[in-house]
Amino acid sequence: MIKTENLTFHYKQKEHTFHFPNVALKPQENLLILGKSGIGKTTLLHLLAGLLKPVSGTIHIDEVDISSLRTRKLDVFRGQNIGLVFQKNHAVRSLSIFENLQARLFFSKKSIHNTAIDELLKELGLIEYKNRKVNALSEGQLQRLGIALSVIHNPKVILADEPTSSLDDENCGIVIELLKKQAKQSNANLIVITHDHRVKSSFSNTITL
């Protein structure tokens, strides 16, 4: 469950203040945020992930006001409750898929049985690459690893930043479906921000910035 109120953010260098519309999502509800580049999509996502602190306004995730958490607590909260998916560079390059997942779990202080990791890798079609270094993966495999990393710790919110913009039509559809499926399995809210209109039809709930 996510609720934001009167969020604003200010970039000192750009002398520009963003005002964001309020977001309110019930459990398991998904949201697509559309907008051109430079309009503050990523900023909003980073606010929701607790990577940035809003100048004013509040963000509640599961009744916790993350805008008022101190850095250390915010790190822990983020590690346990939020999963991020990026456009590219989803994982630590020098580690293998399995090692990345273990690092992910280590830092979020959650222990998940190895069979559960295998299960997830199977679902995402990555099981045979389990011990392969991230360097040696294809774009599509990387994207799926990104999804795996964002859901392995059963987060409450999955935030995806332009997850499809570097993919072709076929993979674009697959990735969105996988994201929705994984979000549903871990009872998480899924928020996708993108300027990619191909994904518009997959979401019933849309905000345009």
Next chain:
Amino acid sequence: MSVFILGLSIALLIGIQQLKTSFKYQMKNNLGDIDLVIGAKGSPLQLVLSSVLHLDNPTGNISYGEAKKIAENPFIKQAIPISYGDNYKGYKIVGTTSDFPTIYNAELEKGRTVKNAMEVVLGHLVAEKLKLKIGDTFLSSHGLVENSIDVHEEELIVVGIYKPTQKVIDRLIITNLESVWDVHDHDHVDEDHEEDTHEHTADSDIHEDHEDHEEDTHEHENHDEKEITSLLVSFRNPTGFLTLPRRINENTNMQAALPKYELDRLYEYTGVGFKTISWIAYIILVISNIIIFISLYKMVRERSFDLALLRTYGANKNQLIKIIAYEGLIIVCIAFVVGLILSKMGLYFLVNNVDVMSNQKILQSITFEDFAQIGALIFIMIAAAILLAIYPITKMNISTILSNEK
């Protein structure tokens, strides 16, 4: 690269320290109870080097009779005459009394002490290197350097071997004074002239101004007076230091040298060399620190995205700092091991290539304090380098790094 350079500087620092310690130890160790060395006039340092450390040529000979008179002085606890001028395969043959080995606390490993002329007891290293056993005989040759032309006719017989002492006696061949005198008296009959020139060689190169005096003593020698190279003296009490050296230097044609003082002086000279190399080592240490700093700093920058990613996984700043610091420490640990190995190898190589040293085991292990001092210095510098390199992590803006991912 950075590992190797740091290793090199550590090797230099440890190596220097170890050489320094060994050098000091050797000097102190070999002094034993010797407070004063009395010998022919010349450089006091040379006298000490030749008679105490057995490293240099002697300054010349002194009359045994005169030396005996001095030895009767009440301040003197013990006076040991030594006389040498011959060698066997480069190992010095020292004629002396039975008191000589007690200076070095040398004990017999095998055999017995010298009882008659032409009997010798070998220092441990001599026996080991020349593979001589009790009962073996050999011919000595004149001078202090190995040669096959100028060989004496009398055979010397090995009657004993000392236990290893790590002191200078390990590389000496000990006999009694009579053996040395006999060998040379005999020579005088056949080749008087040659003998004379030899007696001079050590001296005349360096001390031309004593030439006259030397000639005088030589005349005596051939008739009635026995000569020795020097007299090793230990005092009954410190008052001896005040009166005796001065009296000898002023009133006799001999000189008295204080080994402690002379060796301290020598140590000061060599200290300059040690200092220079130490400075070079410190400079290399600084450079290697800068290299470690740069490589860590670069690593932090290159991996900033990975580090930011770990932050989104819930890692806090301290955890990231630890990761980078560990990486730095691993580099340093490897460098330390490399340094230790390098210094061991370097010193081994050095010791085996310097002739004087190869006859004796001279390396002393470095003291713990010295080691700790070097360790602490290196640790502090490296800690500073690592901290500087890590500093950017604390200022890292994850959001910016993540949005600039393309």
